[in-house]
Amino acid sequence: MITEEELDNLIICKKCHTLHKRVPLPPNKKAFCSKCDILLYQNNPNILNKTLALVIAATISLFVAFKFTIVTIDIQGMEKSLTLYALFMVILEQHQYIVGVMFIFLIFIFPITIIFSMLILLILMKRKKGGYLVKRLLILLAHIRPWSMVDIFFISLLVAMVKLFDYAYIELGVSFIALIFTLILDIIITKNLSFYELWNLYTKIYGGVNE
Amino acid sequence: MSRELEYIRCHICEAVNYVNEKETKCRRCHEEIAPNLRLSYHKTLAFLITAIIFYIPANLYPILVSKQFGKTTTNTIMGGIIHLWDAGSYPIALIILLASVFVPLLKFILIIYLLISTRHNLHSSKVDKHKLFYITEIIGPWSMVDVFVVVILSVLIHFSGVQIFPGEGATAFGLMVFFTMISAQSFDPRLINQQKGDTF
Numbered sequence: 001m002i003t004e005e006e007l008d009n010l011i012i013c014k015k016c017h018t019l020h021k022r023v024p025l026p027p028n029k030k031a032f033c034s035k036c037d038i039l040l041y042q043n044n045p046n047i048l049n050k051t052l053a054l055v056i057a058a059t060i061s062l063f064v065a066f067k068f069t070i071v072t073i074d075i076q077g078m079e080k081s082l083t084l085y086a087l088f089m090v091i092l093e094q095h096q097y098i099v100g101v102m103f104i105f106l107i108f109i110f111p112i113t114i115i116f117s118m119l120i121l122l123i124l125m126k127r128k129k130g131g132y133l134v135k136r137l138l139i140l141l142a143h144i145r146p147w148s149m150v151d152i153f154f155i156s157l158l159v160a161m162v163k164l165f166d167y168a169y170i171e172l173g174v175s176f177i178a179l180i181f182t183l184i185l186d187i188i189i190t191k192n193l194s195f196y197e198l199w200n201l202y203t204k205i206y207g208g209v210n211e
Numbered sequence: 212m213s214r215e216l217e218y219i220r221c222h223i224c225e226a227v228n229y230v231n232e233k234e235t236k237c238r239r240c241h242e243e244i245a246p247n248l249r250l251s252y253h254k255t256l257a258f259l260i261t262a263i264i265f266y267i268p269a270n271l272y273p274i275l276v277s278k279q280f281g282k283t284t285t286n287t288i289m290g291g292i293i294h295l296w297d298a299g300s301y302p303i304a305l306i307i308l309l310a311s312v313f314v315p316l317l318k319f320i321l322i323i324y325l326l327i328s329t330r331h332n333l334h335s336s337k338v339d340k341h342k343l344f345y346i347t348e349i350i351g352p353w354s355m356v357d358v359f360v361v362v363i364l365s366v367l368i369h370f371s372g373v374q375i376f377p378g379e380g381a382t383a384f385g386l387m388v389f390f391t392m393i394s395a396q397s398f399d400p401r402l403i404n405q406q407k408g409d410t411f
Contacts, residue, residue, distance in 0.1 A: 004238065007226070007227050007228065007229060007238070008226075008227075010218065010227040011225075011227060012218060012219075012220035012225075012227055014220070014225070014345065015341065015342055015345040016338045016341045016342050016345075017220065017337075017338070017341040017400060017403075017404070018338065019218055019227075035338060036338075036342065071367070073367050075370075075373075078370055080366075080367050080368070080369060080370070082363060082366050082367055086366050086369075087362075087366050090365055090366045090369055094365065094376055094377075096362075096365070096376070096377050096381075096382075098382045098385065098386065099358060099361075099362060099377050099381050099382050099385050100362075102358075102385045102389065103358075103359065103362050106355070107359075135240065138223075138224065138240070139223055139224075139240055139242060142222070142223040142224065143223075146348070146351075146352070146392065146396070147352075147392075149352050149355060149359075152352055152353060152355050152356055152359060153359055155306075155356055156355075156356050156357075156359030156360045156363060157359075157363060159303055159306060159307070159356065159360050160360045160363040160364050160367070162300060162303050163295075163300075163303065163360070163364065164364075164367065164368075195224075195225065196225045199224040199225060199226065199239065199240070203239060
């Protein structure tokens with residue numbers, strides 16, 4: 001039989017499922033899979049503080065992105081703005097409930113849930129409190145991470161703008177810039193930050209036995 | 212028995228677990244890690260079939276309906292792509308073609324291949340299959356591009372004379388993407404690992 005410590009020193013690649021043994025790394029070095037070269041784990045001495053800084057920045061930019069106008073179009077003097085409020089109104093008016101609900105969840109509710117969960121999680125972990133809540137939030141994050149589509153929304157926005165380019169004068173709003181910032185931070189936080197490290201930290205801080 | 216067979220990666224907390232007949236919960240996050248493999252197989256198949264069914268109306272019904280001073284014109288996905296191509300917007304036409312036509316088809320083919328190959332012990336590399344499954348999960352959400360574009364357009368083009376609506380096709384397409392993603396998530400990577408065992 002194999003002990004917990006021995007299991008903790010093993011890691012399975014998320015892409016090719018090859019089993020690896022963890023080796024101690026010098027600070028700020030990364031370990032990659034031997035078969036598919038994907039990032040396995042890294043030694044990031046200040047991971048909590050760095051991520052918390054990124055998450056606070058992302059919270060601000062996400063707030064700006066959803067509060068103000070993303071783009072305004074002008075067709076022969078008639079103006080229309082893309083905002084979250086306009087989106088809600090149009091969905092209600094056109095009775096597009098299935099598409100509308102999907103859109104609002106994927107673009108608005110899931111990204112906001114992720115950012116706020118991360119914020120609460122990191123603050124709790126820094127203060128070494130609330131082990132049970134931290135665990136539940138980490139599990140919640142694992143479940144909804146694939147469903148956050150801010151990046152895809154941004155590409156769609158560009159496609160829609162190119163489609164309108166011939167007919168309308170397009171003016172970029174404050175939120176467009178905020179959306180780019182959110183996107184960059186989102187990529188750094190949810191794609192590059194390894195949740196493997198967060199779970200390891202969780203075991204280290206709370207001892208792993210928090211039912 | 213190869214070494215990989217005895218270990219399993221928890222899909223929630225990424226901890227390595229030792230496969231044990233009695234223990235079905237992850238040692239770290241206490242979430243289910245070893246659900247019924249047979250159930251996982253059938254869930255993947257059922258969601259995949261649902262997605263394929265939704266793919267038919269998604270392509271036949273209009274994804275975009277535009278009303279210009281009482282005159283209604285409709286656009287299906289392929290119609291929209293051909294329209295863009297004729298208008299000379301080649302990059303956009305290619306993005307939409309890739310995201311709305313190739314990505315869903317590729318996902319169907321990949322999931323079908325993974326299901327067949329794990330059931331019938333096709334002699335192909337397990338590492339390759341794990342990589343294919345990883346690709347399936349990564350490309351999944353990108354097919355939403357077309358639906359998002361239609362929703363954005365319907366918010367922006369919303370004047371008294373000229374209006375754009377998402378059509379029935381958009382609803383079907385959104386549901387299709389939803390079910391392919393659920394299907395991929397129901398697939399248990401252990402199905403790939405336990406190929407030779409053939410227990411079901």
